[in-house]
Amino acid sequence: MTLLNAKCQTTPVTKVAQDVFDLHSSYKELSLHNRRFKHQDIVPLLQQLAKNPLFQVQTVGKSVEQRDIFLVKAGTGKTKVLLWSQMHGDESTATMALFDLFNFLQKTDKLDAIRQQILENTTLYIVPMLNPDGAERFTRRNALEIDLNRDALRLQSPEAQLLKSLRDSLNPEFGFNLHDQSRLYTVGTTSKPATISFLAPPFDHAQTVDTVRDRAMRTIVGMNEALQQFIPGQVGKYSDEHEPRAFGDNIQKWGTSVILIESGGYKGDPEKQYIRQLNFASLVSALHLIGENGYTNYSRENYYKIPQNERYLFDLVVRNVRYQDNGRSTLLDVGIIRDEIDAPRANRDFYYRSSIQEIGDMSVFYGYEEVNGESLSLVPGKVYPAPFKDIMALTAARSKELLAEGYTTVRVEKLSANNIDPINLPLNVTRKSKKVSHDLNLYSGANFVLKDAKGQVRYAIVNGFVYDLTGTKPSLFHGLVL
Secondary structure (H helix, E strand, O other): OOOOOHHHOOOOHHHHHHHHHHOHHHOOOOOOOOOOOOHHHHHHHHHHHOOOOOEEEEEEEEOOOOOEEEEEEEOOOOEEEEEEEOOOOOOOHHHHHHHHHHHHHOOOOOOHHHHHHHHHHEEEEEEOOOOHHHHHHOOOOOOOOOOHHHOOOOOOOHHHHHHHHHHHHHOOOEEEEEEEOOOOOEEOOOOOEOOEEEEOOOOOOOOOOOHHHHHHHHHHHHHHHHHHOOOOOOEEEOOOOOOOOOHHHHHHHOOOEEEEEEEOOOOOOOOOHHHHHHHHHHHHHHHHHHHOOHHHHOOHHHHHHOOEEEOOEEEEEEEEEEEEEOOEEEEEEEEEEEEEEEOOOOOOOEEEEEEEEEEEOOOOOEEEEEEEOOOOEEEEOEEEEEEEOOHHHOOHHHHHHHHHOOEEEEEEOOOOHHHOOHHHOOOEEEEOOOOOOOOOOOOOEOOEEEEOOOOOEEEEEEOOEEEEOOOOOOOOOOOOEO
């Protein structure tokens, strides 16, 4: 950190972030506990918030399908800050963090000095869910199938028109554009996921830096310093390529210093609750920096030192395994991606459908989970020929026996896919008359076993999830109805 004016920042940003991070559980909005909440879940929270004189909550617009879009105002300071989340309906991590921020601002505890500094030096204008129709379906686009972040110029969506009008009427000094990005992004070419990525969006193709963008860059440097203590080496910089249609790029051009925050992936955090905590700490530390002009303490040059996002991650990588095919023995790595599939009728919001996305030398790629296949052979999973009467016949013991015999799929006489929760299946299941093949092919399903030199199955990969048959660690069920 380059100290240009030591008086500007009375409390180091790292300490602010650490303090609020440690106490996050006392501010966490418990009713929002997974990513796929809907508009109806936040309405009562905002109605309750409106009862607190600290906040002003108003309906400022409606979505295509006439859902209310809310604006929350807090603080009395001279520096205006506009924050908006979930302009993409399936990017909800920061929305959860914003409700945690609301709880933080109205709390009274040992961090009163931090919250009072924010409330007295800034005025916050927060749109917690800009695209409620997309949130209803958990999809990126709005009900018109328009990407709101590509509608900053034409303004054909009511949600985009609203964001533009808020920016113009409020004319905030700072703006926070809050998103989620793929969990498969890495920090540069390292194995570390880009858990949080920042960007001061460029307003032209030349990536010109004026005083407006410079403020955003310096603030990001401070935010990066704050986060490194929690996720060292896991902060990236989003691509600086100019997108003329995007809101971040244009709002930067219109005079508001925009900071893009992208929530990526973190091992063991599929619902992004730890990343939510990081978002919360990052936002509070940023608002603290802005309230005290602490961003001026940081050098813009350090913004360019943040490694750029790259895409070198897979959910699962099987390395150095031998594959016998047509008399040829080939040394292979296999990369697997687990996609979320909507499942509104299966007693949950989604299930996983995995596929093989890379075959060959994957020495430059990494996996959230990796299996060392050295001295092992990959054999495509088999389909058990005799149909089971029903799913109940697939006991845990019988399923493990079948996996040990190289079977990854079974047939069932009575199969109603709508009543089966795939997450409880230790194998794939299919109807007795359906043809199924698990040949090793690019973009096909990931169903195979790894055998040792004695022909014993060491690992079974069912729908892209690993079953360790040595019993050294427990396995999660994630089969599939084929």
